[in-house]
Amino acid sequence: MLRWILLIPFACIVAMGAGMFFLAMASVASPAVALLIGGGIERLVDILFGLAESGIDPAPAAQAAFALIGRLGLAIIVVPVVLVAIGSELFRLRSGLLQSGFTGLLAALLPLAMLRLSRAPSPAEIQIISGLFLVGAATGFVYWLIAGRQAGGERPAQP
Template sequence: MLRWLLLIPFALVMAMAAGLVAMMVASVVSPGLALLIGGGFERLLDALFGLADLGIDPGPTAEAAFVLLGRLGFAIIVAPVVLVAVGCELFSLRSGLIQSGLTGLLAALLPLGMLGLARAPTGAEVQVLGGLVLVGAATGFVYWLIAGRSAGGERREPV
């Protein structure tokens, strides 16, 4: 019980922090991901200040943009590692490869499904998806290092 109350939440928070660091590293390495992160914020700020210069209240636009950013952050960093961690705990899956791989796969597929891509991704989008897979794999690996190696609690020896 102590494992579910202390160790698993701690491991999830550390994994999410590692995911944010991995996202920053990936944005330095990948121009597509850097453009998505940095260019998106730059465009958002330009749009908000442009609305303010025109005398239009930028509040609703800012609110909508930050809600979307929160959902994307949740879909990339939080949801994949939590879903895989709970599944691995319930089914006693202790493999680091399974936890990293599934978290990486979900980190790429959840935002893709959320945006509803109805066409084949371009080369830059494939590069971004590859970066998201690596970010997800990093979060899954950090979770596995802290709590996943003993997923499901103590192993019971056959009698």
Template sequence: MLRWLLLIPFACLVAMGAGLFFLTAASVASPAVALLIGGGIERLLDILFGLAESGVDPTPAAQAAFALIARLGLAIIVAPVVLVAVGSELFGLRSLLVQSGLTGLLAALLPLAMLRLSRTPSPAELQIISGLFLVGAATGFIYWLIAGREAGGDRRPADPVSR
């Protein structure tokens, strides 16, 4: 029970923090990811300041933009690691490949599902998707290092000699 109350939330929080670091690293390594993160924020600020300069209240636009950013952050960083952590604990999945791979897959697919991408992605979008997969896989790896190796508790039968 202590594992569910302390270790798993701690491991998820550390993995999420690492996910933000890895997302920053991906934006340095990939121009497409950098454009998504940096360019999107720059354009958002230009729009909001442009609205304010023209006398239009930017509050509704800012609230909508920040809500979208929060949902994307949830879909990229928070939801994948939490879903895989809970699933690995419930089903006793201890494999690094399973935890890291599923977290990466969810980190790449959840934003696509949220944005309803219903066409074939462009090469730049494929680069972003693969960057998000790597961010999710690295996040899943950090979770596995802290708590995942012992997922589901000890499943080995007790040694009859030690009784």
């Protein structure tokens, strides 16, 4: 029980912090991911200041943009590692490859599902999807290092 109260939440929080670090590293390694993260924020700030300069209240646009950024952050960093952590504990999946792979898959697919991408992705979007997969896989691996190797607790002894 102590595992569910202390170790698993601690491992998830550390993995999420590592995921933020890996996302920053992905933005350094990939121009497409950098454009998504840095370029998107830069454009958002330019738009908000442009609205303010023209006398339009930028608060509604800012609230909507930051809500979308928050949902994307949840879909990329938080939800994948938490879902895989719960699933690995319930089904006693102790494989680092499975935990990394499932977390990476969710980190790549959840933002796409949230944005309802209904067409074939462009090469730049494929590069972003690949970067998100690698960020998720690294996040899942960090969780596995801390808590995933003993997923599900002790197994009963075989007779």
